[in-house]
Structure formats: C-alpha cells, structure tokens
Amino acid sequence: MGVFDILKGKFVDPTYAGVHAGGDVITTTVDAVVKWGRKSSIWPMPFGTACCAIEFMALTGSHYDLARFGAEVLRFSPRQADLMFVAGTIPDKLGPVLKTIYDQMPEPKWVISMGVCASSGGFYRSYHVMQGIDELIPVDVYVPGCPPSPEGLVAAVMKIQEKIQTSKQAREPQGAHRVGANGEGMYDRRTRRAAWAADDAERRAAGQQPRGVLTDLKPEPEIDHGAHHG
Amino acid sequence: MASATLPAALSPALLEQPAVRVLSEALGENLLAATDFRGEIAITVERKAWYKAVSLLRDHPELEFKLFLDLCGVDFFDREDQPERFAVVLHLYSVSKKRHVRLRTPVPESDPKVQTIIPLFKGANWFEREAWDMYGIVFDGHPNLIRLLTHDAFVGHPLRKDYPQGQRHVLKEPRKWLLQVPPESEHMIVNLGPSHPAMHGCFRVQTLLDGEIVRDAEAEIGYMHRNFEKMAEARTYWQVIPYTDRLNYCSSFMNGHGWALAVEKLLGVQAPARAEAVRVILSEFSRIMDHFVCISTNVVDLGAITPFFVVFRGREKIYELLESCCGARLTVSYVRIGGLAQDVPDDFVPRCRETLEFVMDAFKQMDELLTRNIIFNNRFRDIGVLSKEDALSYGWAGPCLRGSGVETDVRRDAPYSGYDQYDFDVPVGTTGDCYDRYLVRIEEIRQSARIIRQALDKLPAGPVIVDDRKVALPPKSEVYGNIESLMNHFKLVYDGILPPAGEVYGATEGANGELGYYIVSDGGKHPYRLKVRPPCYNNYQAYPEMLKGGQIADAIAIIGGLNVIAGELDR
Structure with a gap:
C-alpha cells in the first residue's frame, strides 16, 4: 500500500490496519469515513404488514441478533x-x-423489499394487491422467499452495507441513480409508476410536497364526510 | 342443495331439530327449506322473515344461539338450482346447547336488500359492511354502509363472480376522517396507525381525545386485504393450503389443520390416527407459539422487552421442530387433505420432548417476569373490560371470549382430531379485563403442554395419509411401479379433489378462537365460495367500543391482548 492509494481513497475502511499512521492520526477521505459510519449504524424502520414481519421479529430477536451488523x-x-x-x-x-412513509424518510435512504409479496405481489395476483412495491418506491435489495429466512435478511443487510460502501451517495443526491427496479413482468407496473411520477411532478409544479407529506399543521378547513361514502 | 326439502315435506328427523321446529312453527311458509348435510342444520327463510328468524334463534329458550359467528354473502351467478342470484348466510352458535346453526336467505339481484341485524348482534356491523363491499348487498337500516376491506377509489364489488380477479384500482389518498367531529369542538383527534409500532401490522384507529380520555373512537381495517377468498375460488382444494398458512401467520399450522378438517368433513373422509395425533401435537405447539407472540409483543409495547427476548428463543426451538418435519419455519403447508404431506422424522418424539422442555422453561421465566409484576398488573387490571353479553354479541372467540367468562372451547365442545382422548382444562376469566385475557393465555400454554405430553405418550404408528385415491396421491413407489397408480396420480393432479355438492362449516379452535371455514361446493374442483370466519375480526370490532372512556395509553395495552393478526383479520 502506498500513500497515493490512501489519498485516492482506495482504502475506504478507516479501521483497515494500513490506514492508521502511528495510531493517533488517520489519513483518509471524508467520503470514506462517512460511508463507514453509515454502513455500521443503519437505523432500520420496519414497515411490517404481514407474515414477513414475524420473520423480521425473529431477525431482531436474540437468536439471529441484527445488532451484530x-x-x-x-x-x-x-x-x-x-x-x-x-x-x-x-x-x-x-x-x-x-x-408517504418513504417520502418522510430523510436522505440518504435505502429500501429492502422483503419477501415475494413486497417484491412482486407473490401468489396474490388479485384485485387489491400491489404487484411489487417498486410500482411506488425504488428498491435497493429484493429478498426472495415466502417468507425469507432470517439468514436471507442478514445477507440483504450486508448487501445494503456493500451498497453504501461502494456507492457515491456521500457526494451525490440519492435517488438520481435509481429509476425503479430491474425487471418487468407485472402487467401494469410501468403505467402505475408513470401515474405516480406524473402526480408528483404536478404537485411539485404547484409548489406542493409529494402527496401525504405534511407541510403545515393548519386545521382542516371543511370536513366533507359525504365524499367518503362508497 | 342436494338434499333440500320443501317445508311441507319437512322430514320428521329434521323436525326433531329444535331450531327447525321452532322456526317452522313461527314462520310457517316463510321457511323455505331446511337441510341436514354432514350433521349441520341449514335453514333457508324468506327475506321478509330474516330479522324475525334471527331474533327467534337468539332469544327462544330452547335455542339460545347467542354467540354470533359469521355473516356473509354468496353469489350464485351461474347456478340454475338457486332461486336468486345472491344469498346472505348467517352462522350462529349456542354456548349452552353446544350447537351450530346456519340461516340463509335468498336475495334477488334486482333488489339486493336485506334488513340489518345489528340491533340483535353488535358484531353484525362489520360483516354486513363486508357483504356490501364484496357483493353489493344492501342492508336496510345499517348506520354506516361504506367500504370496509377495499379502498374508497374501488369500483364494483370484487367477490361477485363476474368481477375479474385481477382488476385493480388506484387509490391516491387514504380516508382522512373516520370520526364525525363538530366544527366548534375543542377535542383533539389522534390517529393511530396504519403504520404504528403498537398496531402489530396495519390497523388504524382514530380517537377523539378530551385531555387523555378517549371520548370516541373508530377503527378502519382492510390494509391487509389480499383477497384470499377470491383467490381460493380459482384454486383447487390442495392449492388453498398455502394460502391458509398466511391467515394467522403466528400459528400457521393450525389454519391448515382447520382447512383440512373442513374439506375432510365435506368429503366425508377421516385422516389416520397417526396423522391426527401429529396434527394435535403441532397445533398445540403452534398455540404456544402464538400466545408467546401475543404476550411478549404486548408487553414490548408497554416497555418491557426482556420477555420478548426470553420467549423468542423458545419460538426458535418450535420453528426448528416444524422445519425438521416439513422444511419450512413459518409457513409450513404441512397438512394435506386426508393427512399429512409426509411422515415426521424418526426422532420426532424425543425432539418434541426436548423442545417442550426448553419452551416451558422459557415460559416459566416469562411467567415469573410478568404475572406478579406490579407495573404490569397496574397497566393490565381493570383495563379494557368487556362484559359477557357484549362478548357474545360481538361474536368474540377463543382466549378473549373465555377471558370475559364464557366457557366454551371447540376442542372440548365439538372434539375433532381426537381431542376427546386428552385431558385438559378450559380456563375462564371472571372480569373480562386485559389481565384476565393474559391469564387465560398463560393457562392455555400450560394446558397445551399437557396435551402434547399425552399425545406423545401414545403416538400411534401407521400411515399419515388416507389410502383413498380420490383424495390423496398414491405413494411414489407405486406411481413408478404400476399403471393404475400412475393414472390415479395423473387424474388427481389434473382434476383435483372433487367433493360432493353441498355446504359445510368446519370449525376448529385456532390460537385466537373459533376459526371457521364455510365452504360452498358445487361439485367442481374449486370451492364455489369459501368464507373464513376469522376470530380476530370479531375481537377487533369491539376495540373502538372498549377504548371509550379509558385513557389513550390503555389503547396500546388493550390491542396487544386482543392479538389481532392482520392476515386473518383482512384475509
């Protein structure tokens, strides 16, 4: 390892033995430190709705212990x-x-789609089930399984760490590199994604936040209960 | 139906049934038909006599069908043998007489209206809303007939036979207000959910607060409505098994068990003794597992995380046991119609004993941490009280119903899978508060362990699936060995199981209470209509009522104890 490698940010992990110079001084890049910090202190938000949430509980429980990561x-x-x-x-x-919840998360943010239902609708291909969450939000890692085993989730978290480590997110606004997930398959995914993107753009043009994000807490002017009936 | 009879020709055997006799005397020609299929009494009445018939069933001293179970619509779109396109079907149970009854009424498509029965059963509210949502059947006098399971932007009634299965509609904004608040009101509205840490899935409650006191509350469900019933209409009886696993996913095995029993009842077959014993053992393990999740996550919401870590180690052990039997941890799909997918591993009995010991050790630790804990007691006692009458009227089930002091348990009152061979007690609460529900669950874990030990002691040998080529696949060795078995295999896979035409309601005691499958069969390979009677649907319906007058913090303590599971609630 030469000193130029460090300056180039080649060794991005500051705990790497060669990076230390004498024990008190670390020579590295801000980018590397930020990434290292981010990947080692992920704060997950569980958006658990169904069976997968139970396996997620197993992941955070004592046996599989997500704290190791x-x-x-x-x-x-x-x-x-x-x-x-x-x-x-x-x-x-x-x-x-x-x-709404995705929009409320601060940047940078990552999404794990756990299980086939979140990834593609799974075996619920029917009138009320979204055929994959990438109709609405971008996804970083898809975990297969119904539900995935906790080992699979550990692998997904490690993938996210890898992604944090190798990405340019410390320097670039997030989301620019993602326009949705790879793969087609579901009959109307593109249409829906386009509809939501258009809706967001429309609101942005009108000076509003994306749908669902609270901007001010003014009292509601008028409650129209009639409109909610069937 | 196949064995339908006209009232004039009601057979003497049927007239011996008190429900048929009372209704035929009171309603006369408004009683259209009565049938007895697989030991289930089904009575069809004229629409105008609907309310009267229900009130008779509830109040007549000989009948006392006081426990509301289920109400649903059925669409007989292409069935020539039915008088009208729709039907409304009601299931009731009599705790004192230990008897089920089914009441049906035909509803014409041109005027799909039935009188509401909310004045008789509070629990009918959401069921009627669901029937309207799914079928467009209007209930006259219903106070709030709006979308329940589907969303507000939905067009059409999805469970109608002419609604395409994959037709979706985009919802852009959820329903904002569940409560009616006068504009000059100074009360505050607090919205819990659908994404809320204490909601255990996706439920939503809106509360109207006066300081910390809840003055009014309203719940919204349907955030997990994934169309199990519609999907099942396009699946064979086998293919439904994986879907049942995902109803109450805290105790997947028990749902499949209930489904297999319901179909076996329809077919008239009996699983071998070994299969039934293994089903009982794994069901009771699942019950323990379910109660573990319920109690531990309930107290996590109140700030105590240690019991969660303790019992989840026990849960992992049970997962390993299930994994050794069928290869899956959570969604097991281990039962088959007529038995089990394959035999248990050779070391099943010692493995079960070891697991049970470990689990009961974890249970003991949890019990010591909680039962006499003063903080826990203060948070749970006299909170969320529901009276016996209300519990019956809402159609509560399982530990919650028993917590309110109603002594009923399907395992004891209508034994299935050989539960009559085992000794166990049915714990019953006295006040109907959160603490009683907790104690009932704690005691049920002990009773489950007792049942498992007895079942292990006398686990019979033998086959684990029936030797009936119209129900179960022949063994692989025979399929490869002779042409007849090969053809049996082919026919069964290709045609599926073909049950007789008829209607059954198969009930088992799930972890949350009576889990019922109402199957309408037209003799084809798919269920014509499948309705799940989800126990926590009824339990959750009473939740807003229980909040009123209490503190907002109690809302969290109450919901955990009801053990509402989204997959089962919204199906």
Whole structure:
C-alpha cells in the first residue's frame, strides 16, 4: 500500500490496519469515513404488514441478533430511519401510506423489499394487491422467499452495507441513480409508476410536497364526510 | 342443495331439530327449506322473515344461539338450482346447547336488500359492511354502509363472480376522517396507525381525545386485504393450503389443520390416527407459539422487552421442530387433505420432548417476569373490560371470549382430531379485563403442554395419509411401479379433489378462537365460495367500543391482548 492509494481513497475502511499512521492520526477521505459510519449504524424502520414481519421479529430477536451488523436500533418513525424494511404484502389501500412513509424518510435512504409479496405481489395476483412495491418506491435489495429466512435478511443487510460502501451517495443526491427496479413482468407496473411520477411532478409544479407529506399543521378547513361514502 | 326439502315435506328427523321446529312453527311458509348435510342444520327463510328468524334463534329458550359467528354473502351467478342470484348466510352458535346453526336467505339481484341485524348482534356491523363491499348487498337500516376491506377509489364489488380477479384500482389518498367531529369542538383527534409500532401490522384507529380520555373512537381495517377468498375460488382444494398458512401467520399450522378438517368433513373422509395425533401435537405447539407472540409483543409495547427476548428463543426451538418435519419455519403447508404431506422424522418424539422442555422453561421465566409484576398488573387490571353479553354479541372467540367468562372451547365442545382422548382444562376469566385475557393465555400454554405430553405418550404408528385415491396421491413407489397408480396420480393432479355438492362449516379452535371455514361446493374442483370466519375480526370490532372512556395509553395495552393478526383479520 502506498500513500497515493490512501489519498485516492482506495482504502475506504478507516479501521483497515494500513490506514492508521502511528495510531493517533488517520489519513483518509471524508467520503470514506462517512460511508463507514453509515454502513455500521443503519437505523432500520420496519414497515411490517404481514407474515414477513414475524420473520423480521425473529431477525431482531436474540437468536439471529441484527445488532451484530450495527442495525438493531429499530425506529418506528420514518424521520429517524435510513433503511426501510418493507416486510409483507402491500395492498392498494396501503399504497399511499407506504409512499408517504418513504417520502418522510430523510436522505440518504435505502429500501429492502422483503419477501415475494413486497417484491412482486407473490401468489396474490388479485384485485387489491400491489404487484411489487417498486410500482411506488425504488428498491435497493429484493429478498426472495415466502417468507425469507432470517439468514436471507442478514445477507440483504450486508448487501445494503456493500451498497453504501461502494456507492457515491456521500457526494451525490440519492435517488438520481435509481429509476425503479430491474425487471418487468407485472402487467401494469410501468403505467402505475408513470401515474405516480406524473402526480408528483404536478404537485411539485404547484409548489406542493409529494402527496401525504405534511407541510403545515393548519386545521382542516371543511370536513366533507359525504365524499367518503362508497 | 342436494338434499333440500320443501317445508311441507319437512322430514320428521329434521323436525326433531329444535331450531327447525321452532322456526317452522313461527314462520310457517316463510321457511323455505331446511337441510341436514354432514350433521349441520341449514335453514333457508324468506327475506321478509330474516330479522324475525334471527331474533327467534337468539332469544327462544330452547335455542339460545347467542354467540354470533359469521355473516356473509354468496353469489350464485351461474347456478340454475338457486332461486336468486345472491344469498346472505348467517352462522350462529349456542354456548349452552353446544350447537351450530346456519340461516340463509335468498336475495334477488334486482333488489339486493336485506334488513340489518345489528340491533340483535353488535358484531353484525362489520360483516354486513363486508357483504356490501364484496357483493353489493344492501342492508336496510345499517348506520354506516361504506367500504370496509377495499379502498374508497374501488369500483364494483370484487367477490361477485363476474368481477375479474385481477382488476385493480388506484387509490391516491387514504380516508382522512373516520370520526364525525363538530366544527366548534375543542377535542383533539389522534390517529393511530396504519403504520404504528403498537398496531402489530396495519390497523388504524382514530380517537377523539378530551385531555387523555378517549371520548370516541373508530377503527378502519382492510390494509391487509389480499383477497384470499377470491383467490381460493380459482384454486383447487390442495392449492388453498398455502394460502391458509398466511391467515394467522403466528400459528400457521393450525389454519391448515382447520382447512383440512373442513374439506375432510365435506368429503366425508377421516385422516389416520397417526396423522391426527401429529396434527394435535403441532397445533398445540403452534398455540404456544402464538400466545408467546401475543404476550411478549404486548408487553414490548408497554416497555418491557426482556420477555420478548426470553420467549423468542423458545419460538426458535418450535420453528426448528416444524422445519425438521416439513422444511419450512413459518409457513409450513404441512397438512394435506386426508393427512399429512409426509411422515415426521424418526426422532420426532424425543425432539418434541426436548423442545417442550426448553419452551416451558422459557415460559416459566416469562411467567415469573410478568404475572406478579406490579407495573404490569397496574397497566393490565381493570383495563379494557368487556362484559359477557357484549362478548357474545360481538361474536368474540377463543382466549378473549373465555377471558370475559364464557366457557366454551371447540376442542372440548365439538372434539375433532381426537381431542376427546386428552385431558385438559378450559380456563375462564371472571372480569373480562386485559389481565384476565393474559391469564387465560398463560393457562392455555400450560394446558397445551399437557396435551402434547399425552399425545406423545401414545403416538400411534401407521400411515399419515388416507389410502383413498380420490383424495390423496398414491405413494411414489407405486406411481413408478404400476399403471393404475400412475393414472390415479395423473387424474388427481389434473382434476383435483372433487367433493360432493353441498355446504359445510368446519370449525376448529385456532390460537385466537373459533376459526371457521364455510365452504360452498358445487361439485367442481374449486370451492364455489369459501368464507373464513376469522376470530380476530370479531375481537377487533369491539376495540373502538372498549377504548371509550379509558385513557389513550390503555389503547396500546388493550390491542396487544386482543392479538389481532392482520392476515386473518383482512384475509
């Protein structure tokens, strides 16, 4: 290892033995330190809806112990989290909720789609089930299984760490590199994604936040109960 | 139906049934038909006599069908033998007489209206809303007939036979207000859920607060509605098994057990003794597991995380046991119609004993941490009280119903799978508060362990699936060995199981209470209609009512104790 390697940021892990110069001084890049910090202290937000949430509980429980990966601080508030586990089927009724919560998470943020229901609708191909959450939000890691085993989830968390480590997220705004997930397959995914993108753009043009994000806490002007009936 | 009879020709055997006799005397020609299929009494009445018939069933001293079970619609779209397109079907249970009854009424498509029975059973509220949502059957006098399971942007009624299975609608904004608040009100609205740490899945409750006191509350469900019933109509009886695993996913095995029993009842077959014993053992392990999740996550919400870590170690052990039997941890799909998928491993009995010992050790630690804990007691006692009458009227089930002082247990009152061979007690609460529900669960874990020990002591040898080529696949050695078995195999895979036409309601005691499968069969390979009677649907329906007058913090303590499981609630 030469000194130029360090300056180039080649050795991005500051705990790497060669990076230390005498024990008191670390020569590295800000980018590397930020990434190292991020990947070692992920704060996940479990968006658990169904069976997968039970296996997620097993992951955080004593046997599989997610704390080994520095990701045990579960935050149920999206504003304090940077990794969202979407664990379970997302029906259409839950779609806006999922979108709101994703939008409320601060950047940088990552999403794990846990299980086949969240990834593709699974074996619920029917009138009320979203055929994969990437209809609405971008996904970083898909975990197969119904439900995935906790080992699979550990692998997914390690993938996220790898992604944090090798990405340019410390320097670039997140989301620019992702336009949705790979793969097709579901009959109307593209249409829906386009519809939501158009909706967001429309609101942005009108100077509004994405749908569901609270901007001010003014009292509601008028409650129209009639509109909710069937 | 196959064995339908006209009232004029009601057979004497049927008239001996008190429900048929009372209704035929009171309703006269408004009683259209009565059938007895697989030991189940089904009575069809004219629509105008619906309310009267239900009130008779509930109040007549000879009948006392006071426990509301289920109400659903059925669409007989292409069935020539039915008088009208729709039907409304009600299931009731009499705790004192230990008897089920089914009441049906035909509803024409041109005027799909039935009188509401909410004044008789509080629990009918959501069921009627669901029937409207799914079938468009209007219930006259219903106070709030709006979408329940599907969302507000939904168009059409999805369980109608002419609704395409994959037709979706985009919802952009969830329903904002569940409560009606006068504009000058100074009360505050607090919304819990659908994504809330204490909601154990996706439920939503809106509360109207006066300081810390809840003045009004309203719940919204359907956030986990994944169309099990519609999917099942396009699946064979086998293919439904994996879907049942995902109903109450804390105790997957028991759902499959209940489904297999319901189909076996429809077919008239009996699983071998060994299969039944293994089913009982694994069901009781699942019950323990379910109660562990319920209690430990309940107290996590109140701030005590240690019991969670303690019992989840025990749960992992049970997972390992299930994994050794069928290869899956959570969603097991281990039962088959007529038995089990394959035999248990050779070391099943010692493995079960070892697991049970470990689990009961974890249980003991949890018991010591909680039962006499003063903080826990203060948070749980006299909170969320529901009276016996209300529990019956809402159609509560299982530990919650028993916590309110109603002594009923399907395992004891209508034994299935050989539960009559085992000794066990049915714990019953006295006040119906959260603490009683907790104690009932604690005692049920002990009783489950007792049942498992007895079953292990006399686990019979023999086959684990029936030797009936119309129900179960022949063994692989025979399939490869002779042409007849090969053809049996082919026919069964290709045609599926073909049950007789008829209707059954198969009930088992799930971890949350009476889990019922109402199957309408037209003799084809798919269920014509499948309705799940989900126990926590009824339990959760009473939740907003229980909150009123209490503190907002108690809302969290109450919901955990109801053990509402989204997959089962919304199906």
